[in-house]
Amino acid sequence: VAVFSAEDYAMMARALQVAERGRGIASPNPHVGCVIVKGGRILGEGHTRLGGRPHAEAEALAACTGSPEGATVYSTLEPCALHAGSRGPACSDLLVAAKVGRVVSALHDPFHGVNGAGHERLRAAGIELDIGLMEAQAREQLKAFLHRVERGRPWVTLKVAASLDGKTALANGVSQWITGAAARRDVHRMRAAACAVLTGIGTALVDDPALTVRDLPPGMTVERQPLRILLDSRLEARDGMKLLMGGNTLIVTSSADEARKQVLRDQGVAVMQAPVEAIKGKVDLAAMLQQLGRYQERGLNHLLVEAGARLNASLLQAGVVDEIVFYAAPSLLGDGARGLFALPELARLEDRIALDIGDVRQVGADLRITAQLQKP
Ligand SMILES: NC(=O)c1ccc[n+]([C@@H]2O[C@H](COP(=O)([O-])OP(=O)(O)OC[C@H]3O[C@@H](n4cnc5c(N)ncnc54)[C@H](OP(=O)(O)O)[C@@H]3O)[C@@H](O)[C@H]2O)c1
Secondary structure, eight states, X not given: OOOOOHHHHHHHHHHHHHHGGXXXXXXXXXXXXXXXXXXXXXXXXXXXXXXXXXXXXHHHHHHOSSOOTTOEEEESSOOXXXXXXXXXXXXXXXXXXXXXXXXXXXXXXXXXXXXXHHHHHHHHTTOEEEEOTTHHHHHHHTHHHHHHHHHSSOEEEEEEEEETTSEEEOTTSOOSOOSOHHHHHHHXXXXXXXXXXXXXXXXXXXXXXXXXXXXXXXXXXXXXXOEEEEEOTTOOOOTTOGGGSSSOEEEEEOOOOHHHHHHHHHTTOEEEEOOBOTTTOSBOHHHHHHHHHTTTTTOOSEEEEOOOHHHHHHHHHTTOOOEEEEEEXXXXXXXXXXXXXXXXXXXXXXXXXXXXXXXEEEETTEEEEEEEEOOO
């Protein structure tokens, strides 16, 4: 078992911090951070860039202000061993060629193209290798990527906003802007971090959301847009809807209306056929998520859901929600107002959906609660 020094911890903490710069933009690659250190001094650091290339190690090597020969490399994930071809050499080969002295990595990469081969290549080249420093932090940072690689479907975060009594809209449907400007900017930050944002046709027809990243918190800039996904079983989306404009939209449907699909494709909208669940005759959400886990070969790691009570409930009932982010506005909307989740009434308390609250904080005037679903 490796014993790590205080400097090791400090430098890996720095690598984790640098990695955050690649969150969202690296999609669908993991956002990795790398710091190269010699004589207690940082020679270079880097993170995974837009679209997943260059990788963090290549960036850090390129940024070195002196020779990395004999240096220690801190990486938040196993350096890759992919035969990247036109996308450049594998990071483990780059590190071997740079004659670094030691590599400290936080985490084994379960991705099939790496899966220990990166570490092995370093070891075979005689480079000192220590694995597992701050593994829990790296695992938390990369949980969506790891989830998709290990389970085949994206990590699913449900975002919901309601009054303190859990209501999203008045009984007459009036709903917009329950939460304040800071919470809304925080949602744009979450969109920027996600690979894709999903909504239901109910929300699309009522609110006509654009689901783009526009209004980030101060200091953040819009570097890319997540894929927009609309679940529209019967192809009810109307021409002129914001979601159908500007491309970068995927409609998931179970409809057989090929003519309408062609019209949508001609408008630049991608259409994906999803299987139908036998009992309810609705889109099989678990199967849909597996398809999204492989979408366009590279897959989606993190799916943010911004839907209404019905799709939220269906996802919860399908057991495919990993996390809920709940913005609670300081107001009470009263009985009769609409709820967050159209779940069936329970007869037994044991059937409740149990959550673990991981984080609670105030965002502007609102409260934000992040909770993970307890896994059976
Ligand atoms: N406060 C918030 O955080 C928030 C966020 C978004 C929206 N909203 C509000 O929510 C309201 C809309 O709610 P909503 O429940 O009508 O909209 P929704 O949940 O976004 O979409 C409803 C649609 O989802 C589909 N759906 C559910 N389960 C499905 C499954 N297994 N397979 C395929 N489709 C499935 C249903 O299709 P089928 O008809 O085929 O069953 C239904 O038409 C709006 O007023 C909006 O303002 C609030």
